Amino acid sequence: MSEKIRKSIAESRWLKWLDERVRIKRWVVESINKPVHPWARKWYYCLGGLTLITFLVLVVTGLILLQHYRPTPDEAAESIGRIMNDVWFGWLIRGIHHWAANVMMVLIVAHMIRVFLTGAYKKPRELNWIAGVLLLVTTSGFYISGFILPWDQRGFEIATTIVEGLEKIPLIGDFLAGIVTSVTPVGGEALGFFFTNHVIVLPLAIFILLLFHFVMIRRQGIAEPL
Ligand code: HEM
Incomplete structure (x- = not known):
């Protein structure tokens, strides 16, 4: 600046x-007068910030989609159809949401690779690395549950594969699958589970993790490269 x-x-x-x-x-x-370290002026130090911007785009477009989406097996696909055909610029909002999700996955992995290659995960930043891994898990959760929400053939198949995969885990498999749904074949209960996670549980988790991530970056500063 x-x-x-x-x-x-x-x-x-x-x-x-x-x-x-x-x-x-x-x-x-x-804050605005805090100097940027010379080594942090390279383009690849912007990957974390770009991930954040993409996430904010997802929040805004997601909130608009949420006004029109209906999370039941009977209405989900139909409400997506309405978003695409009847809602004012709905096709664009949905398209941006879809592509921003893909871009965020690429950016978060690129940011993680940058942190790894510059050795920024080492002491004293181990806790922030762990928070980062949890951010990656949360982001992947958003990504996967998002594909289930339209409840088309692909959404149904992903949900079924997840429930069947969980059932196969020794000892705790039935318990884990039971958290997603108590009925097979998967239906409204599973869709409700993925919807609740997509719009309430994961947003709360990512908010807490991002707060921790940024407080730590602020306290520790950007690591000197190896
Ligand atoms: C929603 C996802 C994430 C966002 C928005 C985010 C954002 C950021 C930002 C803005 C920075 C400042 C420097 C930079 O941009 O490179 C940063 C640093 C850092 N991030 Fe992330 N990050 C995310 C995910 C991750 C992941 C997946 C990891 C690793 C598993 C990670 C580990 C770190 C570490 C260790 C630092 C400190 C780096 C240093 O001091 O050089 N972050 N993050």
Whole structure:
């Protein structure tokens, strides 16, 4: 950020207005003046931030889709059809949601590879690496459950494969499959499980993990390369 932009933010009227109410100016000025380390100016240090931007796109488009989607076997495919044909720009919102999900998967893996190759997972950042692994698991959960929601042939087959796969796990298989659904062949209960996870459980989990991730980055700074 150039000196001019930083100065105009620090002296802006809206920041003064906000500061008089929530005392935020010192924090904003400190944040925008924090220098970026020379080694962190390479493009591949932006992969984490790009992952975050993609995630925010998914949240906004997902909230719009949620207004029109119906999570029952009878209505799911029909509501997707309505989104594609009748909802104003629904086809575009759904398309952006779909492609942003794919882009996020690529970016998160690329970010993880960058962190690994620059040795940024080592002491004292082990806990943030573990939080990152949990972020990857959560993101994969979003991705897989998202494909089930339209409840078309593919969605039904993915849900069935997951339940059958869980059943095959020794000792705890039936218990785990029972968490997803108590009836076979899979139906409304399983769809409800994946829907609840997609729009409530996983968003809560990713919010907590991201908060931890960013607080740690803020405290520890960006690691020097090996
Ligand atoms: C939703 C997913 C994620 C988001 C939004 C995110 C965001 C970020 C951001 C913005 C940074 C600052 C530096 C940079 O951008 O490279 C960062 C650093 C870091 N991330 Fe992530 N990240 C995510 C997932 C992951 C994953 C999957 C891992 C590894 C398993 C990971 C491990 C780390 C570590 C260890 C750092 C500190 C790197 C350093 O100090 O150089 N993150 N993350």
